[in-house]
Amino acid sequence: MVRIGVVTCQVLELEFAHLLSHDKDTAEIWVIRNEYSEVLTGALEKYNSKKIHIIARADEFNTRSDPDNNPNSDRGTAILVEVKQLGLHSHIPTLQSETRHSVRAMSPFVETVFLGYGLCGNAFREMDDVFRDIPIPVTMTMDQDGPVDDCVGLIIGGRENYYAEQCKCAGTMFMNAGFSKYTGDMLARDIPEKLRPKKDKIMRQLMVGYKRALLLPTPVMGEKELYENSKEFNLTYGLKVESRPGTLDLLKKGWEAAKRSAIKDPVRNAMVSAHGK
Numbered sequence: 001m002v003r004i005g006v007v008t009c010q011v012l013e014l015e016f017a018h019l020l021s022h023d024k025d026t027a028e029i030w031v032i033r034n035e036y037s038e039v040l041t042g043a044l045e046k047y048n049s050k051k052i053h054i055i056a057r058a059d060e061f062n063t064r065s066d067p068d069n070n071p072n073s074d075r076g077t078a079i080l081v082e083v084k085q086l087g088l089h090s091h092i093p094t095l096q097s098e099t100r101h102s103v104r105a106m107s108p109f110v111e112t113v114f115l116g117y118g119l120c121g122n123a124f125r126e127m128d129d130v131f132r133d134i135p136i137p138v139t140m141t142m143d144q145d146g147p148v149d150d151c152v153g154l155i156i157g158g159r160e161n162y163y164a165e166q167c168k169c170a171g172t173m174f175m176n177a178g179f180s181k182y183t184g185d186m187l188a189r190d191i192p193e194k195l196r197p198k199k200d201k202i203m204r205q206l207m208v209g210y211k212r213a214l215l216l217p218t219p220v221m222g223e224k225e226l227y228e229n230s231k232e233f234n235l236t237y238g239l240k241v242e243s244r245p246g247t248l249d250l251l252k253k254g255w256e257a258a259k260r261s262a263i264k265d266p267v268r269n270a271m272v273s274a275h276g277k
Contacts (some may be wrong), residue, residue: 002077002262003061005106007099008116010036011151011178012084015248016116017043019255020079026050027076036083039066050121058105078257080106086182089120089150090172096123096130105184107136114258115140118150137261139256150252151176155216155246165244171211173239176246177221180229204237213239216246 002025008016017040028051031041044052055061061080082102088095095117103113117140119125124140131138141148148154152161152174156236163273165172173183187206195202213234217223223243234241 001034001075002259003058003110004079004262005058005080005103005110005113005257006081006116007084007089007102007106007113009084009151010115011038011180011182012116012154012251013083014177014178015155015218015251016040016081017047018220019061019248019251020044020081021047021049023077024253025077025259026079028053028078030055030078030080032056032082034056034083036085037081040081040083058102058109061106061109065255068274077262080110081107086178086185089123092121092123095120097157100130100134103131103134103138107134110136111262112137112139112258114138114254114255118148119146120150120206139254139258139261142251142257143250144255150275151178152216154250155211156244157247158250165214169212169214171209173210173213173234174214174216175226176215177218177226177232180215180221181229184233207237208237213241215241218246218248220248 006016006020013036013254021027021044029044030053031037031044033041041052041054044050058080061078081165084098084102088098099117101117105117108114113134113136115124115138117124124130127138127140141154143153143158145159149159153159156162156165156174156175157253165174173179176182178226184203187203215223215226215229216231217226221229227241228242230241233239239264
């Protein structure tokens, strides 16, 4: 059985639930339980298309098995997923160290790891340096000339579309499924504790240059739900609401590339399988 690790941000949790649930090769999904994994787990269970296992640590991926649910069988692909806290990109060294820690923990048990991130402020521009001590391939979604800029660039269909919308209105809040739910929380969490009593004033200062909310509906979340999720935020900050179709095409292409990178060689396969015995 091919084994692939996934490390992603909460902002893309629903996109990954959809991707993995509809992937023809995926037989089982193992989710590392933490305070950020609940939405992904619920979405996977709602799709009800794959065997779902909830585990506490990466090393349970191979040790918690039984004859009917065995990641060491030869049928299909087993996926090990960890969801990281949103907003880590606000401090690049933290984002790099957090993802590196998760990838390192998965690496003895999988053939490759797929990152649910983009460049994210150039945090992953030098992938070989960030993951220099990881002995397996680490991949991410690509644009035409390199990794996607971030989760917005991924869902809007690439850098050209992203730039075109920024040219229309530089002060645009882009709303994919995750941002429609978490934007307010993500901005507010960066306010220092001692300034929290002035949260509302600071938030208005942060939002002073924003004029538009652009909804990006996909099969994960339609326009109506995006609108309702972000309605209070948009009204609070006087954002004009517009919409353009989003897409999961780049994510799917990235996923197919990750699966290709997981093709087993005899030595690596023997190493990974040994952990399950």
